[in-house]
Amino acid sequence: xxxxxxxxxxxxxxxxxxxxxxxxxxxxxxxxxxxxxxxxxxxxxxxxxxxxxxxxxxxxxxxxxxxxxxxxxxxxxxxxxxxxxxxxxxxxxxxxxxxxxxxxxxxxxxxxxxxxxxxxxxxxxxxxxxxxxxxxxxxxxxxxxxxxxxxxxxxxxxxxxxxxxxxxxxxxxxxxxxxxxxxxxxxxxxxxxxxxxxxxxxxxxxxxxxxxxxxxxxxxxxxxxxxxx
DNA sequence: TGATGTACGTAGGTTACCTCA
DNA sequence: AATGAGGTAACCTACGTACAT
Numbered sequence: 001x002x003x004x005x006x007x008x009x010x011x012x013x014x015x016x017x018x019x020x021x022x023x024x025x026x027x028x029x030x031x032x033x034x035x036x037x038x039x040x041x042x043x044x045x046x047x048x049x050x051x052x053x054x055x056x057x058x059x060x061x062x063x064x065x066x067x068x069x070x071x072x073x074x075x076x077x078x079x080x081x082x083x084x085x086x087x088x089x090x091x092x093x094x095x096x097x098x099x100x101x102x103x104x105x106x107x108x109x110x111x112x113x114x115x116x117x118x119x120x121x122x123x124x125x126x127x128x129x130x131x132x133x134x135x136x137x138x139x140x141x142x143x144x145x146x147x148x149x150x151x152x153x154x155x156x157x158x159x160x161x162x163x164x165x166x167x168x169x170x171x172x173x174x175x176x177x178x179x180x181x182x183x184x185x186x187x188x189x190x191x192x193x194x195x196x197x198x199x200x201x202x203x204x205x206x207x208x209x210x211x212x213x214x215x216x217x218x219x220x221x222x223x224x225x226x227x228x229x
Numbered sequence: 230t231g232a233t234g235t236a237c238g239t240a241g242g243t244t245a246c247c248t249c250a
Numbered sequence: 251a252a253t254g255a256g257g258t259a260a261c262c263t264a265c266g267t268a269c270a271t
Contacts, residue, residue, distance in 0.1 A: 032247075032257090076260085233271085234271080235269085237269105
């Protein structure tokens, strides 16, 4: 099967003459295996990372090597392979980490923008009351229509998706409003916002989330901020 | 049946040599 | 020509396993 020429065996023949009892310091004629030998060994390693004793003898014979040389080559090969595998794994983990870090920064900025928008809305809600009216920048369509009582918060362009989400608040939603705004208290959108700490979104807490399902909206079919629509 | 000794294989680390920029 | 870095064959050590006694 494997043809091993004298030329192949020659470069290391002097090395193989070194007996097991010879100290390595005296092994000054160490030679690398030939390309053909390496090729054969690599091929075998690909299919089997460990050699059975019988196979080892056969390979050694075919490649004109000592069985011990074959065994040592496989030992070293396994060690090198494991080392490279660790490097590959590390690279993958590094890439995943960078990806998650980028997502985190993106979400952080998005959250900050939302907090600002909520602050603006909160101010707009408070302002009319202070001025003794409900119609203003935050207009209530039908604000004079107590029966229907459909309160609409008009959104300006800066409101983004919140403008959409805050579209209609009917009086029938008083229960919902109570839940979110507190019993009988005036609406305070900021109460919906977590304290301005990053305890939940800090990297240390990432481990507790499945990143892929972090914002999975498949359950309800619409974004969480659309709870009022 | 459990304890002990021996042989063998492996992983992990190290040494010594070779090659090349 | 000298040299330092990297690759690699060979070795060492510790440990685990199988087997015989």
